[in-house]
Structure formats: C-alpha cells, structure tokens
Amino acid sequence: xxxxxxxxxxxxxxxxxxxxxxxxxxxxxxxxxxxxxxxxxxxxxxxxxxxxxxxxxxxxxxxxxxxxxxxxxxxxxxxxxxxxxxxxxxxxxxxxxxxxxxxxxxxxxxxxxxxxxxxxxxxxxxxxxxxxxxxxxxxxxxxxxxxxxxxxxxxxxxxxxxxxxxxxxxxxxxxxxxxxxxxxxxxxxxxxxxxxxxxxxxxxxxxxxxxxxxxxxxxxxxxxxxxxxxxxxxxxxxxxxxxxxxxxxxxxxxxxxxxxxxxxxxxxxxxxxxxxxxxx
Amino acid sequence: xxxxxxxxxxxxxxxxxxxxxxxxxxxxxxxxxxxxxxxxxxxxxxxxxxxxxxxxxxxxxxxxxxxxxxxxxxxxxxxxxxxxxxxxxxxxxxxxxxxxxxxxxxxxxxxxxxxxxxxxxxxxxxxxxxxxxxxxxxxxxxxxxxxxxxxxxxxxxxxxxxxxxxxxxxxxxxxxxxxxxxxxxxxxxxxxxxxxxxxxxxxxxxxxxxxxxxxxxxxxxxxxxxxxxxxxxxxxxxxxxxxxxxxxxxxxxxxxxxxxxxxxxxxxxxxxxxxxxxxxxxxxxxxxxxxxxxxxxxxxxxxxxxxxxxxxxxxxxxxxxxxxxxxxxxxxxxxxxxxxxxxxxxxxxxxxxxxxxxxxxxxxxxxxxxxxxxxxxxxxxxxxxxxxxxxxxxxxxxxxxxxxxxxxxxxxxxxxx
Numbered sequence: 013x014x015x016x017x018x019x020x021x022x023x024x025x026x027x028x029x030x031x032x033x034x035x036x037x038x039x040x041x042x043x044x045x046x047x048x049x050x051x052x053x054x055x056x057x058x059x060x061x062x063x064x065x066x067x068x069x070x071x072x073x074x075x076x077x078x079x080x081x082x083x084x085x086x087x088x089x090x091x092x093x094x095x096x097x098x099x100x101x102x103x104x105x106x107x108x109x110x111x112x113x114x115x116x117x118x119x120x121x122x123x124x125x126x127x128x129x130x131x132x133x134x135x136x137x138x139x140x141x142x143x144x145x146x147x148x149x150x151x152x153x154x155x156x157x158x159x160x161x162x163x164x165x166x167x168x169x170x171x172x173x174x175x176x177x178x179x180x181x182x183x184x185x186x187x188x189x190x191x192x193x194x195x196x197x198x199x200x201x202x203x204x205x206x207x208x209x210x211x212x213x214x215x216x217x218x219x220x221x222x223x224x225x226x227x228x229x230x231x232x233x234x235x236x237x238x239x240x241x242x243x244x245x246x247x248x249x250x251x252x253x254x255x256x257x258x259x260x261x262x263x264x265x266x267x268x269x270x271x272x273x274x275x276x277x278x279x280x281x282x283x284x285x286x287x288x289x290x291x292x
Numbered sequence: 293x294x295x296x297x298x299x300x301x302x303x304x305x306x307x308x309x310x311x312x313x314x315x316x317x318x319x320x321x322x323x324x325x326x327x328x329x330x331x332x333x334x335x336x337x338x339x340x341x342x343x344x345x346x347x348x349x350x351x352x353x354x355x356x357x358x359x360x361x362x363x364x365x366x367x368x369x370x371x372x373x374x375x376x377x378x379x380x381x382x383x384x385x386x387x388x389x390x391x392x393x394x395x396x397x398x399x400x401x402x403x404x405x406x407x408x409x410x411x412x413x414x415x416x417x418x419x420x421x422x423x424x425x426x427x428x429x430x431x432x433x434x435x436x437x438x439x440x441x442x443x444x445x446x447x448x449x450x451x452x453x454x455x456x457x458x459x460x461x462x463x464x465x466x467x468x469x470x471x472x473x474x475x476x477x478x479x480x481x482x483x484x485x486x487x488x489x490x491x492x493x494x495x496x497x498x499x500x501x502x503x504x505x506x507x508x509x510x511x512x513x514x515x516x517x518x519x520x521x522x523x524x525x526x527x528x529x530x531x532x533x534x535x536x537x538x539x540x541x542x543x544x545x546x547x548x549x550x551x552x553x554x555x556x557x558x559x560x561x562x563x564x565x566x567x568x569x570x571x572x573x574x575x576x577x578x579x580x581x582x583x584x585x586x587x588x589x590x591x592x593x594x595x596x597x598x599x600x601x602x603x604x605x606x607x608x609x610x611x612x613x614x615x616x617x618x619x620x621x622x623x624x625x626x627x628x629x630x631x632x633x634x635x636x637x638x639x640x641x642x643x644x645x646x647x648x649x650x651x652x653x654x655x656x657x658x659x660x661x662x663x664x665x666x667x668x669x670x671x672x673x674x675x676x677x678x679x680x681x682x683x684x685x686x687x688x689x690x691x692x693x694x695x696x697x698x699x700x701x702x703x704x705x706x707x708x709x
Contacts, residue, residue: 064589095591102589110582113575114697120572121579122590127572144571148699156701168701191590 015080017042017195017226018063023072025058025250032058034250035072040195040243042077045217045227047237049261050247051270056230057105059247060199062087063228064102065094076100078194096125101193103184105200105230111173115164115183118172119155120148122190127151158186161219163212178209185216195226202233214240238262246270303351310346311339318342366686380649387555391548398544405551405619407659409612412558414639414651415565416608421637422645423565423574424601425581427484430471430491431636434464434606436498436628438613443511443623444504453517453618457611464610465603467494472602476595479584491633499625510624517618519549550619557615561608562648568604570698577601578646578698635659642683644690653691657683 018040025033033055040046048056061067063074063086074086076098084098094100110118120127130147159165162182167175172183181201188196201217202210210233217240221227231237237244237258244261246254248270254261261267319339325331387408391401413435420428441460445451451459475486498505505511516524522533524546533549534541568574576597579587588594617623639658643650661679665672683691 066585066588091588092591092593095589096593104586104589108583108586108589110579110586112582112695113578114700116699116701117575117578117697120699121575121587121592124572124576124579124590124592128576131571131573152699152701159701165701169697187590 015042015077016040017044017077018046018228019073019075019077020059020063021073021075023059023062023074024070025055025062025067026070032250033062033069036247036250036252038245038252038255040226040228042080042226043221043224044242045221045229045240046243046245047241048228048230048245048247049232049234049237054247055250056247057199058250060102060197060228060230064100064197065089065091076195095191095193099192099194100197101188101191101195102197103181103188103199103201105203107177107180107184109172109180109184109187111171113172114169115159115172115175116152116155116168118183118187119158119190120151122187123151123154126192154190155186158189161189162186162216178205181205181209181213182216185220189220189225193225195228196220198227198229198231200230200232202231202236205233207235210236299351299354302354303347306350307343307347311343314339314342380652383649383652391551398547401544401547401551403660403663405547405554406663407655408551408554408558409616410636410639410655410659411652412554412561412612413609413636414643414655415558415561415648416605416612417636417640418646418648418651419565419568419577419608420601420605421640422647423569423581424577424598426598426601427480428487428602428605429484429630429633429637430487430489430494431605431609432628432630432632433471433491433494434467434609435613435616435632436494436625437464437467437606438610439617439623439628440498440505440511440613441610442614442617443514446515447511447513453515453614457614460614461607461610464613465607468602468604468606469599471606472599476598488630488633491628491630495625495628498628506624508625510622510626512622514617514621514623516546516621517549517553524549550615554615554619557611561611564604564608565648573597573600575698638680642680642690644687644692644694646695647690647692650690650692 016039020039021037023033023036024031036055036059038046048059050056058067062069065086069087072087075083076086077083078099086094086098086100089098095102110121113121127144127147130144132144156165156168159168162185164175164179164183164186167179172180175183181204185196185198185201198217202213205213214236217227217229217236229237229241241258244254244256244258245252246261246264246267253266253270254264256264319335321333321335323331323333387404390396390404413431417428417431420426420431438460441463442453442456445456445459446453471487471490475483478486499508501507518524519533522531522536524534524541525532526541526543529535532541533545565574569578576587576592579590579592580594580597580601584594587597616627620627635658639651639654642658643652643654657679662672662676665675668675687693
C-alpha cells in the first residue's frame with residue numbers, strides 16, 4: 013500500500029547547539045496507526061511539535077496528504093492553520109483542557125472554525141439570524157457522537173477540570189476528533205492510565221482508525237504500542253534506528269540495544285526486552 | 293495551649309509592623325512654634341493606643357478564624373447566586389423605574405447615571421479581562437478616545453451626539469486593535485504593564501497636543517444630546533423639549549434623558565456580551581483564557597480572537613466615553629487618569645471576573661458607597677478601603693465566582709432503578 017498520509021523528509025530541529033532531531037525521514041500510511049517510540053530524550057515530542065506546528069523545523073520537509081494527491085507542506089503553515097487547513101489534530105502529554113468550561117463546551121470550541129463560518133462575522137448570529145442555529149445543532153450532534161464513543165456522555169455538562177484523570181485523557185482525544193482530522197497525533201495517550209483504562213484506550217484508538225482517520229502516536233506503554241500499531245518507528249538521539257511492523261521491531265537488535273544498552277547478552281530477559289516480548 | 297501562644301506571637305508581630313507604620317504618622321507631630329519655627333512633638337499615648345488596638349484586633353481575628361468559618365457573607369452571596377434569576381430582573385426593573393418614582397431627587401438620578409457609566413465600562417472590560425483573560429490596565433485610554441472623538445467631531449464637523457456615537461465607538465475599536473497588535477504575544481504581568489503604559493501614552497498625548505485637544509485646559513461647551521432634534525435647554529422656547537410638550541423646563545428632564553441613554557447603552561453592552569458568550573467567538577475567548585496552547589492546536593486563530601476581544605471591549609469604552617463627554621459638557625485629561633482604569637478593573641475583579649450581575653453589584657459598591665458616604669468626609673476612604681479588604685478576604689475570587697455554562701446537552705439524567 014503506497015497511500016501515504018504523512019511524509020517527513022530529512023527533518024532536523026536544533027535548539028542552539030543541541031540537535032534534538034537529526035535528519036529524520038519516515039512515512040505514515042493512511043488508515044494506519046503509526047507509533048513513534050524511543051528512550052527518554054530521543055526527540056519524539058520534538059518531532060511531534062514540528063509536525064503540529066508548535067516548532068518550526070530547522071531543516072527538512074513535512075508533507076501531509078489530506079486526500080490522495082492533495083498535499084500540503086506543513087512546515088510553512090502558521091500554527092493554527094495546521095489544525096484548520098491541514099487537518100492535523102493533536103493531544104498533549106500533559107493534558108491541556110479548558111478546565112473551567114464544560115465537557116460539551118470543550119468539544120464545541122474544537123469546532124470553532126466551522127461554527128464561526130456560520131455566524132456571518134458574528135453579527136447575524138448575535139441577531140439570531142442566518143444558519144447559525146442549524147450549524148450549532150450539528151456541532152452538538154458531532155460532540156454527542158464523540159462523547160458516546162469515549163463514554164463521557166453522562167459528564168457532558170460537568171466542568172472538564174472536574175473529571176477524573178483517565179476521563180480527561182479521553183476528553184482530549186474526543187476534542188481533537190471534533191476538529192475532523194485527517195491525522196490525529198497523540199502524545200503519550202496511555203501515560204498515567206491503569207491497565208483497564210489502557211485496554212479501553214486501545215479499543216478507542218482502533219475505533220478511530222476504523223473511521224478512516226490515521227493516527228500517529230508517541231507511547232512508552234509497550235502494551236499499547238505492540239497491540240494496536242501497524243507500523244513502528246524507533247528513535248534514538250534524534251535519529252531513526254528502526255522502522256517496521258511491531259513484530260520486526262521486537263526482534264530488531266538495534267532496538268533492544270537502544271533500550272537495554274550494550275553487553276547484556278547474558279540477560280535476555282531484562283525488564284524492557286521482557287515487556288517487548290511478552291506484551292503481544 | 294500552643295494555639296493561643298502562636299496567636300499571641302502572630303499578633304505581636306502584626307503589632308510590631310503597626311508600630312513601624314504608625315510611628316511616623318501618629319507618633320510624631322509637627323507644630324507651629326511661637327517664633328514661626330516648626331516644633332516636633334511626640335504622641336506616645338496615641339501611638340500606644342493604635343498599636344494596642346491592632347494587637348487586639350489581630351488576636352480576635354485569629355480566634356474568630358479558629359472557631360468557625362466566615363459563614364455569614366458566604367451564605368449571603370450564595371443566596372444572591374441562587375436567586376440570581378430573581379435579583380437581575382429586580383435590579384433591571386428598579387433601574388428602569390428609578391427616575392419615574394415620585395420624590396426621587398435629581399442627585400440620586402445623577403448618581404444612577406454615574407454608577408451605570410461604570411457598570412457599562414465594567415461590562416466592556418469584562419469582555420477583555422473576564423472572558424478573554426487579557427489583563428488590561430489601560431482601559432481608560434479607550435474611554436478617553438471615545439470622549440475626545442465626540443468632543444472634537446461634534447465641534448469641528450457640527451455633528452450631533454447620535455451621529456457621533458457610532459463614530460466614537462468605531463475609533464475606540466480601531467485603537468483597541470492598534471494596541472492589540474504589539475501585545476499579541478504578551479500575557480499576564482507583561483501584558484498588564486504594556487496596557488498600563490498605553491493608557492498613560494494616550495493621556496499624555498492628549499495633554500500635550502494643545503493645538504488639537506486644548507491640552508490640560510480641556511474642551512468646553514460640548515453639545516448635549518438631543519431627543520429627535522429637541523434639546524433640553526432651560527430657555528424653554530420652540531425647538532426645546534419643554535417647549536414642544538408645553539411644560540415647564542426643569543433640569544430633571546435632561547438628567548432623566550441622560551439616565552435612559554446610559555441605561556440603554558449599558559443594556560446594549562450586556563446584551564451583546566451575553567449573546568457573544570454563546571457564540572463561537574465568545575467560547576473561543578473563554579478557551580483562550582483557559583489554555584492558549586490548546587486553542588492553537590484546535591485551529592483557533594489566536595491573533596484574530598485576541599484582537600476582536602480588544603476591539604469589542606474598546607468599542608464599548610468608546611461609547612461610554614462619548615456619553616461621558618456629552619453628559620459633562622467639558623472634558624480634560626484629568627478625567628482619564630490611571631485611577632479610572634484601576635476603578636473599572638477593581639469593579640470587574642470584585643464582581644467576579646466573567647459575571648455580569650457581579651459587576652453591577654460591585655459597581656454599586658465601588659461608586660455608590662463612596663458617594664453615599666460623602667457626609668462622612670475623611671472617613672469615607674477608610675471605610676471604603678476596609679470594605680474592599682473584607683470582600684477580598686471573604687470572597688477572594690470576586691463576589692460572584694460561579695460560571696454559567698454557555699450550552700447544555702440537556703440530556704435528562706438516567707435514573708437507575
């Protein structure tokens with residue numbers, strides 16, 4: 013399958029003298045769950061921030077294909093256009109909700125651009141004219157759909173900040189999905205979740221993939237990565253050291269070396285290798 | 293009883309600070325000597341009483357805090373919140389009816405006009421500070437722009453109040469955008485400093501551009517508003533309000549007319565704000581206040597969102613300034629000092645940022661109370677200051693700090709049987 017949704021070419025990001033990402037190239041295929049893994053400090057989040065427009069890369073190209081053939085160069089777009097025009101949505105490692113607003117309001121803010129277009133520069137909507145009412149109704153329906161998918165429908169009118177941690181993570185995903193993305197980027201979605209929540213997250217991510225949205229995720233939890241991803245990219249020191257299916261990655265000597273360090277041939281059952289092997 | 297010992301120690305520390313503070317103010321007194329020289333006398337007894345009172349007050353306060361929570365005021369505000377549906381219409385009916393109540397003196401209607409002006413300014417600033425979360429310390433600048441726009445346009449181009457009102461608002465909104473651009477990347481304290489400076493710049497320009505604005509002398513003889521071309525002149529001839537309706541001209545007629553103008557302007561501000569809150573734009577402002585980075589990740593254009601908040605907030609200040617100008621008939625830079633910005637900001641913060649009703653209550657306290665206490669002369673500001681401290685201690689997040697959701701799913705809760 014050659015339908016590529018995201019293609020990163022020679023991406024380099026320098027912070028002063030530090031090169032966080034060094035000549036990274038990879039591709040994510042449409043309809044796949046692509047995972048980016050690597051040890052702490054490998055540059056995963058930096059790659060994410062470059063893709064989602066929070067950093068401007070020092071060099072390289074990031075191209076998104078909204079439809080097959082309909083491509084857009086991401087690293088030239090202003091920050092907010094990444095979600096608006098390129099239809100790349102993201103979640104954050106440390107949750108960033110609008111905590112004082114209700115769950116439903118969070119999901120409506122996510123549909124801001126669509127709704128704003130229906131307000132006739134705000135004037136018509138203030139006067140109660142135009143097609144704003146219908147647009148808002150549709151937006152609430154979309155929000156309701158994602159609230160049902162994430163199991164938050166009963167908390168819709170509660171303040172987002174009052175939700176338990178796991179629910180806040182799900183809400184962030186629901187909010188990102190309300191922007192109707194082509195590519196959803198998740199920065200450690202399973203961080204801090206208990207095993208049961210983690211399983212529910214896997215199901216949610218698979219459900220999202222089945223709607224046709226491609227996913228790119230950074231994850232430490234090998235249980236999540238190995239079970240659901242179609243394609244895994246391993247980073248170390250800002251460089252790609254492996255790229256392939258979960259099965260290939262699990263048996264890649266470079267990867268095992270990166271996670272465990274060298275000279276551990278005597279101990280094949282070391283903790284992280286153990287996680288890699290046993291999690292599938 | 294270690295608690296008592298700790299309280300005593302704390303009270304002693306406070307008393308010591310009081311000694312340092314009161315020492316120069318109460319402890320020593322300059323007097324006139326016989327030979328025209330200055331004498332310096334000390335007043336240890338007075339100083340002692342002040343320090344002892346401070347000690348006692350602090351000790352009692354700590355005891356009181358230990359015993360029970362400050363429930364009285366909390367309960368009162370909770371009641372106001374719960375009956376908010378009832379309080380707001382009651383206040384509105386009172387506001388509409390006030391000039392019609394027989395026996396109400398003009399002075400009270402005039403006070404009503406003043407309070408309402410600040411309510412309008414508070415509601416306008418609430419868009420910027422309460423909804424969008426952009427701390428603006430220079431709000432008076434837009435008030436000044438509105439006032440001077442009206443004064444200058446009406447005198448130079450001979451336009452009436454009603455023709456100038458939208459122009460003033462528009463010009464103020466333009467200045468809002470003009471200020472907005474350089475501060476787009478700033479937040480919190482840094483934003484506050486720049487807006488503070490902007491307010492001062494506007495005032496200094498007005499003061500020093502003598503050829504245009506008359507400088508410190510201000511502008512005199514600004515036109516009063518007319519009602520469909522009828523003015524409120526005391527002469528009472530044809531073409532005046534009194535002459536047209538064949539009644540005796542009274543100052544009360546003009547004051548009542550001004551009262552209803554500002555009431556309508558304030559209600560317009562309120563209505564637009566309430567409508568905008570339920571719009572994507574209003575929600576984007578609130579989202580901006582909550583988390584700017586998340587807003588960007590959702591494709592919200594931060595620049596436009598911030599600029600519209602500045603522009604719409606400034607526009608209402610411009611309307612209010614235009615009204616102020618026509619009401620006073622005279623404006624000078626002295627009316628647009630930093631203390632005005634601070635007062636309006638205090639109204640918004642005391643009322644509970646984001647709450648429309650809270651702002652009304654806060655404006656009544658902030659503007660009404662000092663005016664009512666006029667007879668108490670020098671103790672006025674003391675009582676006022678104490679009142680502010682008490683409110684901030686008891687309700688640190690403002691008088692009304694709950695937020696009403698802009699939209700509800702309204703799904704009936706499923707009852708499990």
